[in-house]
Amino acid sequence: MDGISDVAVGVKRGSDELNGTSNGSDSKKLRVEEAPPSRVLHIRKLPNEASETEVIALGLPFGKVTNILTLKGKNQAFLEMGTEEAAITMVNYYTTVTPHVRNVPVFIQYSNHKELKTDAGNQRTQAVLQAVSAVQSGGSPSSDVQEALAAASSPVLRIIIDNMFYPVTLDVLQQIFSKFGTVMKIITFTKNNQFQALLQFSDPVNAQQAKLALDGQNIYNSCCTLRIDFSKLVNLNVKYNNDKSRDYTRPELPAGDGQPSIDPTVAAAFSKDSNSLLGALNPLSAAAAAAAAAGRVALAGQAGSSGVLLVSNLNEEMVTPQSLFTLFGVYGDVQRVKILYNKKDSALIQMSDANQAQLAMSHLNGQKMYGKIIRVTLSKHQTVALPRDGLDDQGLTKDYANSPLHRFKKPGSKNFQNIFPPSATLHLSNIPQDVTEEDLRLLFSNTGGTVKAFKFFQDRKMALIQMSTVEEATQALIDLHNYNMGGNQHLRVSFSKSTI
Known part of the structure; x- marks a missing residue:
């Protein structure tokens, strides 16, 4: 029975027959790889000791898991997701990040089957599915489910903020993510000119739920998009409690580097109840948290007392x-x-x-x-x-109220998506076709800086130019944004997150 004990898919057949191929056939293996998207996924090369719960944990961050079939003798399994969209997201994710079960890499592909028809009398499988369903609905998992999910992922999330038009503070992140469990630690930093954060939950199940609910969501209207992955770290080491990092379990930590520290009473309240201060924080944080909790796009309140x-x-x-x-x-x-x-x-x-x-x-x-x-x-x-x-x-x-040079006067403008901190690399656009690299290098050198690198985009209407320092790039932007290149074409200059 090819390792199938008391669960079957339709007629009891081997896994290779189920997926429309047989061992040793390269042409049929190719057909497996090219199987159209399906909410049923075929998982191969599982370790012998892998449990159903560990297999289910692979799919849990991407949506509801509705069925599973394990083929112990062949170290394979079939996993049925609630929707085809969830299955596609899962396959796309694991195409770039190799999935592991018990530290063993496994392989995931679409199955030729559109659904799993399993024996409803298999109480063990049904019990596991019910337990996982309870987790997805916000319930408490049983100890064996908890252990398997913990082994399958990290409690630490890596968060990248794309299209950061408005500032995102450590407190904003805490408020948003605490809706899914107790946030223990947060570290924020800038890498490759992008604001990023590492955030540690008290358990991995909460991290999975937060990733599932928040990945791809906007904190504010049409901007500040959350991109969330699991970190390889399982524990964060926080040295200071300030506006860059915080350990909510250790309110006694110093501020360090002259940074303002969090009030110890506030930190203690956070560590006891991560939701207790929702209304007490500034309107920016509270509005952002409420919007995220409601699962919808939000424009948070005012960031300061005035503009x-x-x-x-x-x-x-x-x-x-x-x-x-x-x-x-x-x-x-x-x-x-x-x-x-x-x-x-x-x-x-x-x-x-x-x-x-x-x-x-x-x-x-x-x-x-x-x-x-x-x-x-x-x-x-x-x-x-x-x-x-x-x-x-x-x-x-x-x-300047009526200036034609405002970058953000058009709602939904692409300029909202390209706001970055000052950097040595500048993005140039609206370049006339007859302007050469030498022309632009000379133009930017005349601002008093040194051009280190240059690269045209394919259409030559845009380019990247790298100065020696951020200060030189800032000076060049001030001098040359809206520079008349002839023919009434004006150069557009902005900071870039790219490097050449």
């Missing part, structure tokens, strides 16, 4: 309203700029809204502009006042 920024430590010999408009315009639509008359190393910048102000502050605070490290904070002012009629303020105040 006005105070920028200080400017190079007063070099800075102009236009240079500030161009640089801060990378992160939002600048409405007004005012360089302070009695303190010309400081300026007020009014963005379209508070979220854009928060985004600009998070990316530009501490960056170098004209040789000086600028400081960016939220201002107590609600608007930037224009000079009274007839009063000459020496051109220190500019109104």
